[in-house]
Amino acid sequence: MNFYRRAALALLALSAASPALACDLTSITNTRWTVKRENATSILATPCGDNFFAMGVNVLDAGNGGPRDRPHYDWHDHAPTLEAWVDATKQRLAEWGFNSAGAWSLTPDQLKLPTVINLELGRLAKFHWYDPFDPAAEARMMDLAKTLTAPYRDSPYRIGYFSDNEVGWWDGAMFVFYSQQAATSFTKQRLLALLRQTYRNDWRAFTRDFVPPEGIASWNALSAAQKPTKLRVGGHGIRIVRQWGGIVAARYYQVARAAIKAADPQALYFGDRLPIYYDSGAIRAERDQVDALAVNYNVDSPEGWIAPYFFDGLRRLSGDKPLLISEWFFAARENRTGNRNNGHLMTVDTQAERASGAAAAARNFAAIPEAVGLDWFQYYDYPVGGRQDSEDYNFGLVDIADRPYEDVVAALSATNRALPAIHAQSTIPPAMSRSGITIPKATIDWTKESLADWPKPRSLLPPMIPSKGEVAFGEAYLSWSDQGLQLASIGQDYYDLDLLSYDGAFPLSESYRVELDVDAGAGPKRFTLYFIPPKGKTRDYPPMEPKLCAGSLDHNDCAAVPGSKVAYFGADQPRIVAEAMIPWAALGLSGPPLGGKLKVEVASTAWHNSRWMSLSGQAPGTIGPQRWSKIRLANQ
Numbered sequence: 001m002n003f004y005r006r007a008a009l010a011l012l013a014l015s016a017a018s019p020a021l022a023c024d025l026t027s028i029t030n031t032r033w034t035v036k037r038e039n040a041t042s043i044l045a046t047p048c049g050d051n052f053f054a055m056g057v058n059v060l061d062a063g064n065g066g067p068r069d070r071p072h073y074d075w076h077d078h079a080p081t082l083e084a085w086v087d088a089t090k091q092r093l094a095e096w097g098f099n100s101a102g103a104w105s106l107t108p109d110q111l112k113l114p115t116v117i118n119l120e121l122g123r124l125a126k127f128h129w130y131d132p133f134d135p136a137a138e139a140r141m142m143d144l145a146k147t148l149t150a151p152y153r154d155s156p157y158r159i160g161y162f163s164d165n166e167v168g169w170w171d172g173a174m175f176v177f178y179s180q181q182a183a184t185s186f187t188k189q190r191l192l193a194l195l196r197q198t199y200r201n202d203w204r205a206f207t208r209d210f211v212p213p214e215g216i217a218s219w220n221a222l223s224a225a226q227k228p229t230k231l232r233v234g235g236h237g238i239r240i241v242r243q244w245g246g247i248v249a250a251r252y253y254q255v256a257r258a259a260i261k262a263a264d265p266q267a268l269y270f271g272d273r274l275p276i277y278y279d280s281g282a283i284r285a286e287r288d289q290v291d292a293l294a295v296n297y298n299v300d301s302p303e304g305w306i307a308p309y310f311f312d313g314l315r316r317l318s319g320d321k322p323l324l325i326s327e328w329f330f331a332a333r334e335n336r337t338g339n340r341n342n343g344h345l346m347t348v349d350t351q352a353e354r355a356s357g358a359a360a361a362a363r364n365f366a367a368i369p370e371a372v373g374l375d376w377f378q379y380y381d382y383p384v385g386g387r388q389d390s391e392d393y394n395f396g397l398v399d400i401a402d403r404p405y406e407d408v409v410a411a412l413s414a415t416n417r418a419l420p421a422i423h424a425q426s427t428i429p430p431a432m433s434r435s436g437i438t439i440p441k442a443t444i445d446w447t448k449e450s451l452a453d454w455p456k457p458r459s460l461l462p463p464m465i466p467s468k469g470e471v472a473f474g475e476a477y478l479s480w481s482d483q484g485l486q487l488a489s490i491g492q493d494y495y496d497l498d499l500l501s502y503d504g505a506f507p508l509s510e511s512y513r514v515e516l517d518v519d520a521g522a523g524p525k526r527f528t529l530y531f532i533p534p535k536g537k538t539r540d541y542p543p544m545e546p547k548l549c550a551g552s553l554d555h556n557d558c559a560a561v562p563g564s565k566v567a568y569f570g571a572d573q574p575r576i577v578a579e580a581m582i583p584w585a586a587l588g589l590s591g592p593p594l595g596g597k598l599k600v601e602v603a604s605t606a607w608h609n610s611r612w613m614s615l616s617g618q619a620p621g622t623i624g625p626q627r628w629s630k631i632r633l634a635n636q
Contacts, residue, residue: 270293460477
């Protein structure tokens, strides 16, 4: 079928399948988009004032950024002109229920689609990983924002801006980096001022928490040192490391907001596209500077499950700030481009599984009351052999030959049309009861690298209660089988490979861990699932080693648990996903407890003991079985 015939048929289908945007942006003079609350939900409003739930697609760039040395998507192969490609692609997207463009797309006026633009403001202004407290850094951002927003600021299709993409706010990495800068660095001077104030100029108190560079024995010498200061095992320096991350984040968001609002006062500011993880200090710094948060998200399980703790924590930290899912995706090993799916991002076996999981995930995202939209990543598959950074995924709605993945687009077409109504009816879920907890029987395939086998809504325990001033950084699931008690955990915390000073084996006392206390009728037992980081970095997502131990609270010994099973699906820290099975014999039983009753306490502790959360709300290991939660086994 020739291009013009295909475009004409798409236009006919479009007229029957997709309602037009109520606001005529081609003739309106007002360019201000807004965010507002309606009942329990957040929603975008067009310059006309109409409600708009954004269903966008990232990388609508016609293939302009593809590598030229291997097969890749290129509009020249699919349309006689760029304008014709835009028209046909817009018609196709509308038929699939999409109504906007995400980051890395052609300009809003080229596409004639509502768009949020990624400016890369901080990166181009050399703000991060340079000297953010240098007054010249602020001046660069202010000037550059005027240049970067110039092509967009008079367009009614311009919803707003991301200042950057996936800055991350890795507090450990920032502490190490700025601690080794020259004494002339404004940012290092700010860090030293924080340390001296915290420790009241007491060098000995400082060194109880930190290990300064070799030969450094005074504050003045530390100022001049250009080697890293590190955490001391057993110390409490992580609280300063986390505080420092929040200070740098606050500087960034304040300057970025000022720069963007000065350059384009009518645009919305969506922050910096959080990278499937958030630092609580950075969110507190961001919430008063942005009009809406933006977060990229790696779906938690192949069937489209979204871990409730993640968005509940954002809600609490930001004060119900509106939220854009600025990037989400599914890939399949079965694909026409030959993408290898060579990392830790959501990948399933078949296009049918991809379609089903994506449709379910979209509905789950739309049910988040703060969500104002979601942007699929991305329009076309990665090039053969992957991007220039070697990442190689079947993320496309179409392959590099412009052929739609029929299962995926059919599923999303139906789902997208339902999303505005799903969102309009969304509410914050009611609190789960902490009494009468019943856990399901489940058969888990331990060879699968996912939690797909878990009956997650039924096995999800009530939300973990965090330590003072924190939000929960994960959640726990329990189920059972004839073989034993089964535990799963989804959580997040960042570990920097260069932050802790230690020799030999990684100290268990500094690890991220999930602790399970159980009394199944044969006396209380304790188990700890540790996550051990590698000594050095071998790739961007250093894999953790899971280690299940039985025994005491002192973390010095790790007694094996005979017959147990452990599977870790991380390889993508700071997201930590794992499952374990504790055999009934390890609980002193020959099988499930008579009457199906037991008591449990579940707790998690973050890296370097920075924070904790537990089912009871008490610090790990501080309460006895009489205060543990009562659990009943379903079907027993």
